[in-house]
Amino acid sequence: MSLLFLLVSTRIISVSIPPLASMVSYLAGEQYKVVSILNQTQNPHTYEIRPSDLKTAITSDLHIEVGDHLEGWGKRICEKRKNCLRIYDELESRNIKVSNPHIWLDLTLIPECARIIEKRLEKTFPQDSLLFRKNLNQFLLNFDSLKTELKDLFKNYSGTKVLLYHPSWNNFVEPLGLKVAGALVHHGEKEVSAGDFAKWVQRIKSENIRLIIAEKNMPSQICENLAKESGTCYVLLNPLFGGDFLDGLREQAVFIKKGLECRK
Structure with missing residues (x-):
């Protein structure tokens, strides 16, 4: 009975690419299962999405992707999935200038991307809102420290x-x-x-x-x-x-x- 409860209560978040999945894992915490559609060797521009990928995304509690034209197959998922977050699109809706779709590598936009993800996590899983906020604050602190470290590295x-x-x-x-x-x-x-x-x-x-x-x-x-x-x-x-x-x-x-x- 306890095993059945565990299986039923597992909350799954599907994400398009590994680094974005890593950020989501950081913000969501260990109790959430975060699954990346692509692996580290694949190209999101040319990847041919499989039926199993569609099933993973559509049956997850939340699907997150970069958006814009980066994942050529992304809109197919969001058309079938109501709870779908396209971060690039959300940035633009907030009148935040995005000059490059590779937003997870943008040292200026990463904090805003994290805030957008955290807000959607709160909306989807309100019972863990306090945890998400705590994780976001820690992420932002650690990211600021990393930026200082990297700027010093290249001075x-x-x-x-x-x-x-x-x-x-x-x-x-x-x-x-x-x-x-x-x-x-x-x-x-x-x-x-x-x-x-x-x-x-x-x-x-x-x-x-x-x-x-x-x-x-x-x-x-x-x-x-x-x-x-x-x-x-x-x-x-x-x-x-x-x-x-x-x-x-x-x-x-x-x-x-x-x-x-x-x-x-």
């Missing part, structure tokens, strides 16, 4: 130029003092043309672009080849990191710092 690299393979990291690296020279590909684009490749080789050399930031879930030899041709360095980051949310941000920052240090 000697202010104005240093980096090149992105895909424009996920603009609002992560720029608040830390780095300058984004551009992105090799954008949403919906394929690989870099031979002409663009040659232009980037020249730009990297002439503008002293220190690092190329590639992504593990977008496999490409372009960044490695471009680094070899131009004499700069490249680093592989994972925008869909799992584990503790703040630790994941810290780890990506450390990888960037090590990449900047590869060229003395």
Whole structure:
């Protein structure tokens, strides 16, 4: 009887991507089961949603996703799921400027994203409102400490130029003092043309672009080849990191710092 009660009372929150699931877990607490639709190696832009994914999202107590065009399949879930939170859309409804859909990597918007999630948790599970507020306050304190730590980590690299393979990291690296020279590909684009490749080789050399930031879930030899041709360095980051949310941000920052240090 007690086992049956446990199964019935388990509260499930489905989330589109691992880092967002990590943030939700932080805010919801251990008594909630948080399930990510994608894993850390998949690409939310190109992922083909499966019937089992739809079932997970539709049968959960709450579904949360980034929104905008980031998950091309996201609207299909929200059309079938009444309790669905699209964070990007909620930010815009509050007249908060969003320049990049990769909001979980935006060091300026992360606190507001956390507040939006916490409000929806309270609305869905009002019996745990006090717990959610407590977890949110702790999250915001820890995030402020992390931002201070990361700014100190990059204090000697202010104005240093980096090149992105895909424009996920603009609002992560720029608040830390780095300058984004551009992105090799954008949403919906394929690989870099031979002409663009040659232009980037020249730009990297002439503008002293220190690092190329590639992504593990977008496999490409372009960044490695471009680094070899131009004499700069490249680093592989994972925008869909799992584990503790703040630790994941810290780890990506450390990888960037090590990449900047590869060229003395």
